[in-house]
Every structure is written in structure tokens, then in C-alpha cells.
Amino acid sequence: MYAVIKTGGKQYRVASGEKIKVEQIAADVGQEIVIDQVLAVGNGSEIKVGTPLVSGATVKATVVAHGKHDKVRIFKMRRRKHYQKRQGHRQQFTELQIGAIAA
Numbered sequence: 776m777y778a779v780i781k782t783g784g785k786q787y788r789v790a791s792g793e794k795i796k797v798e799q800i801a802a803d804v805g806q807e808i809v810i811d812q813v814l815a816v817g818n819g820s821e822i823k824v825g826t827p828l829v830s831g832a833t834v835k836a837t838v839v840a841h842g843k844h845d846k847v848r849i850f851k852m853r854r855r856k857h858y859q860k861r862q863g864h865r866q867q868f869t870e871l872q873i874g875a876i877a878a
Contacts (some may be wrong), residue, residue: 778834778876779815786814789834789873799867802838807874810834816878823878832878836871843867 777790783798802808813832815824823829843865851860 776816776818776876776878778813778817778832778878780810780834781812781814782810789876791873791876793873794839794870795873796844796868796870798869799841800838800869800871802869804838804840807835807837808871810836816876818878829878832876834876835874837874839870839872841867841869 777788779786779788781787782800785798787795787797789795800808811828811833813825813829813834814827815822816829816832817823823832825832844867846863846865849860849862851862852858
């Protein structure tokens with residue numbers, strides 16, 4: 776069984792037992808959270824698609840860790856104008872262990 780969830784402005788296809796990295800969620804490590812923004816639920820050849828959400832569907836997940844992704848480097852340059860700009864940042868993430876998917 777799998778589900779398509781929405782969190783942090785992005786969509787993820789998840790199945791029970793998977794680990795995923797999502798945008799940072801304000802929750803403690805070890806805490807169980809419930810994601811109720813489920814866009815679709817599938818089981819084999821059978822799929823239930825919401826308009827926009829599947830009513831009554833939830834995904835339970837446990838927070839495994841918080842961290843930062845690798846640095847993203849931004850370099851801007853205008854040729855012949857002596858303009859160069861360097862920037863960079865590290866986006867924070869939350870790692871989730873997907874538990875039960877309830878349709």
C-alpha cells in the first residue's frame with residue numbers, strides 16, 4: 776500500500792517502512808506525527824484519488840532526525856561588467872519513518 780502526501784509545499788510518494796526527508800517540521804525526535812494531507816492512496820491496481828484530498832485518509836510517521844542538506848552554491852555573473860556574486864545556504868530537513876497508512 777502506498778500514498779501520495781503533501782508536506783512543506785511538496786508531494787511525496789510513500790509506503791509503509793520507508794524513510795523520507797521532508798522540509799523541516801516542528802516536532803521532537805521520536806515523536807509520532809499524523810499527516811492528513813493525503814492526495815492519493817493506492818493498493819496494487821486499485822487507486823483512490825482525492826479532490827484534492829482523500830477524505831479520512833491519514834499517514835502516521837515518526838520523526839527520526841533533524842539535519843541540514845548539502846550546501847547549495849549560487850553564483851551570478853555578468854560578463855564584461857566586473858559583477859560576480861556568490862551565495863549559498865543549507866536547507867534544513869526532517870527525516871521521517873513512515874508507519875501506518877490508513878485509507
